[in-house]
Amino acid sequence: MRMKRWTSWGAGEMWQTHGLPAVLAVLSATVLVCTGTMTVIHAEAAPVRMQDGQVFDPEWYGAQYPDVTAALGTDPAALYQHYQQFGAAEGRMPYAPDADLSVVPDYQRTPVMQEGISYTEIADDDDSVTFTFAGDINMDPDFVAGQTIQRYGLAGCFDAASLSAMRDSDIFMLNNEFTYSANSNRNAKKWTFQARPARAASLYDIGTDIVSLANNHVYDYGRTGFVSTLDTLDGIGMPYVGAGRNAEEAQRPHYYRAGSMTIAVIAATEIERMSAPATRGATATEPGVFRCYDPTALYNAIRDAKTKADYCIVFVHWGTEQRKTPDESQLRLAKGITDAGANLIIGDHSHCQETIGWIGDTPVVYSLGNFVFANYTRDTCLFRVTLRPSEGKMVRAEYLPLHCDAACRITMPTGTARSAALQREQALSPDVHISPDGEVTPRN
Structure with a gap:
């Protein structure tokens, strides 16, 4: 098992931009940090070679x-x-027509620690960093998933192979779709999910590094239950995105740095699709989730994150329940998220696996489906990307099929069962090719 080694600064980072020594002679950059903003002043213009060449x-x-x-x-x-x-x-030139291109130095970023931005450093020993994603988890003991967790522990819900896939990833992320509280005042909705705060620490048992709270069940027990959830995760040191004590916190990315590469993770929810939902959106003064029913704030958050990060992951709660192909709202939002600069889109909410697609250079997993959530689930999965920090890009995407039984215990299939699961996802995903080993690539 790969040992996860990181330094959590709990405060954050701000970026200072500069080049290699050859660049510094002609592209001297000074960063002025004032009230959380950044201005870059250059002494002289000169072209540089970006990470993509x-x-x-x-x-x-x-x-x-x-x-x-x-x-x-x-x-x-x-x-x-x-x-x-x-x-x-639009026909805009990337550099001056008379620029000297005989010697073009490389461009790179250098991180500078600064208060106010959540930041984690990942050990980069082999120029390879993996991010693995899972769908919805529910620890409420009134439901089968929560009962199985209560009986066996969260790690006891998985076989060795699936557990290793999560623990061995540098960063493992899932959707925490319930509240941590003991509040008896539930919202007036059909389904509400709650677990005792003591359950939260079991997230670490399966290798969890960060959770999304951008969903339509984290506010099931009102403001009190929601704030209890934030307090619980803060208390065990578990990073979360997509929710906060105000809009600024809810919209804030979590940043990772591996070598010379920085990765931003943002989460938002489009569910419930109404102007006054039971799940409150965060405001300037009130806690809540990062809602993207109007996606303007999400697009702005992505654009801002890309001024600080080389790679941006957006984990979004969207779609139509039990629909295995993306609906019009998902397609529209995926295009907008990609145009804003996202490099990877991971979706959930529909309680089933959906299409895997590709928009330009951006993989889009429209839904990972349920994870440890419901006893009717059979097909579930992990999705893993491998990043190469020296190149600042993704070099591999993988679909890892899993099987969930009626007790919500998960195993990694082999042989014909694995092949059949790969074929089922391939049938949903005509725009990508899924190889026998699970690698996902766009079709030309």
Whole structure:
């Protein structure tokens, strides 16, 4: 089992942008940090080679196109993101026509610790970092999943192979779809889920590193139960995204750094699709979840995260229950999330596995389905991506089929059962190819 080694700063990071020694001679960057904002001042413009090989001059691009800097500021990553997504198609030049391209140094980022941003450092011993994702979990003892957890412990719900897949990942994330509280005042809804706060520590038993709280059950027991959930996870040191004590906290990404690469994780929920849902959205002064029924704030959060991170993961609660293909709202939101700069979209909520797709360079898992959640579930899965920090990109995506029995105990199938599970997901996902070993690639 890979030992998970990290340093949690509990405060955070802010990015200072600079180049390699050759760059510093011509691209001297000074960072001014004032009230949480960042301004980058350069002494002289010069093109650099971005991590994907594209030659780009952020200083020239910003000066040449003031409409872009007016909207995005002067951060080189934000300017390059604009060029990739819009500028090239609009015919904008990435560098001056007369620029000297005989020697183009590489561009890289250097992290600087700063208060106010949640940040975790991952050991990068082999230039390979894995993120693994699972769907919904419910520890409420009034339901079969919670009863099995109560009897065997959370780790006891898994066989050795599935447990290793979670524990051995550098970062393992799931959707925590219930409250941690002892509150008896439930919301007036058909289904409500709650577990005692003492259960939270068992998340560590299966290798969990971070949870999403952006869902429609974390507020099932009102404001009191919701705040108890935040207090419980804070108390055991478990990072969470997609919820907070105010909108700023709920919308805040959690950042990871591995070598020279920084990864942002954001979570949001589109469910419930109404103006005044039972699950309260966070406001400037009130706790709640990060709602993206109106996706404007989510798009802004992604754009801001990409000024600080090389890679952005968005974990989103969306879709139509029991529908195995994405609905129109999912398709529209996925396109918007991708356009905003997300590099990976992980979905859940529909209580079934859905299509795996690809938008440009961005994998989209429309739903991971239930995990340890309901006794009617049979097919479930993990989805894993491998990142290469030296290149600042994903190098492998994998679908790992799992089987859930009537007691909500999960095993990793082998042989013909595994092949059949891969084939079922392949049938849902015509835009990707799923190989016999589970690797997922886009079809040309």
